[in-house]
Amino acid sequence: MNIAIIKYNAGNVASVMYALDRIGAKYTWTDDEKVIQSADKVIFPGVGEASTAMAYLKEKKLDQLIPTLKQPVLATCIGMQLLCKHSEENDTDCMGVFDVNITRFQSNTLKIPHVGWNSIKAQGENDLMKGLNETEFVYFVHSFYAPVYQDTSAICDYIQPFSAMLQKNNFFAAQFHAEISGKVGQKIIQNFLDL
């Protein structure tokens, strides 16, 4: 299998690569349109800030490529947020694969960012949580979130319920870091590779 990890300026992806190594999967880290298009699976990871990440994707024209991909795509953390319509983080227009807007957590009592292990609950058809319990713990680090809406495939509760996972056609997204979420995260990645 031929996996493309999209190369852009959001954070480091070493832990994603090591997670794939542990599973024994081969991958290419690339921003080359042809390589991404011809891959069997595409992973769009990242940690970082929305507006700088989108600016880079636009410069490389990846913002036009990614929404047109036909193979399974897994977006995590900021990758997931960039696939949504708009992010409140520096008022950024994103790619709009998922028809939902990203907003910032607001709380006077709970800490922001949301950091640590929290439970997620699968909703409806969740292909990536097959073989897992309905509720599992995964590792989060984020200050912005996607509200729960029709494409939500897993819900997490922090300050209020939000989308821990999204799923629409060939696009799969996780707000948490599957690559460092222990055995559960490993299973989620394995399920994606098995699609």
Added chain:
Amino acid sequence: MLTKRIIPCLDIKEGRTVKGTNFVDLRDAGDPVELGAFYAENGADELVFLDITATIDNRKTLVELVRQVARQVNIPFTVGGGIGSIEDVSALLNAGADKVSINSSAVRRPGLIDELALQFGSQCIIVAIDTRFVEGVDWVHTHGGRNITPIKTIEWAKEVEQRGAGEILLTSMDTDGTKAGFANQLTAEISTNASIPIIASGGAGTMEDFYDVFTLGKADAGLAASIFHFKEIEINALKNYLAKKGIPMRI
């Protein structure tokens, strides 16, 4: 529900795990990669690797160690010790560390926190604060707790958050190595005033100490070393104990 985290700390010297009492008298407690993988399999929520003899010569050894740990371990891990520049952080993150922890270098030049947060994002920048109670006030200490600074711990905690720290690792030099419990009062004061998570460190001796640091100390995570390394407390047993007492835990 967001759970409280249990974090074993592995002190590293020349690629091996050691743990001292009040940071002197080092003892060898095993291979860091093997120990880290063991903890990840056995309930640890996160790991901290602290290079206690960080020198330029040891840098390459540490980066290589981080690479080996990242290959083996599927939970988040932090690396600290002697980190003083963007280049240091870049090398460690590229090798697979999820977060870095800075201490003395941030005290020396607080602007480093801003620079690192801007470059790599707050989520991967932990500021470690070593504190000691001297003549009625908690003061920041550096160099493994040996040197006192003119900075008050409470104020420094506020400043590092404003500058972009993603988490604070608070180690009380008064309780560290004593096994008589965490510095709950100070931890609570800092945690209540902070919007970022506080990892409490120093003094864990019993399971009840962890219960106290999460309730009285309002900590988001509890860190310990020797009690885990020498199996005085097993992490899974600790988490079951805490969960039974109503503390949210990832079991």
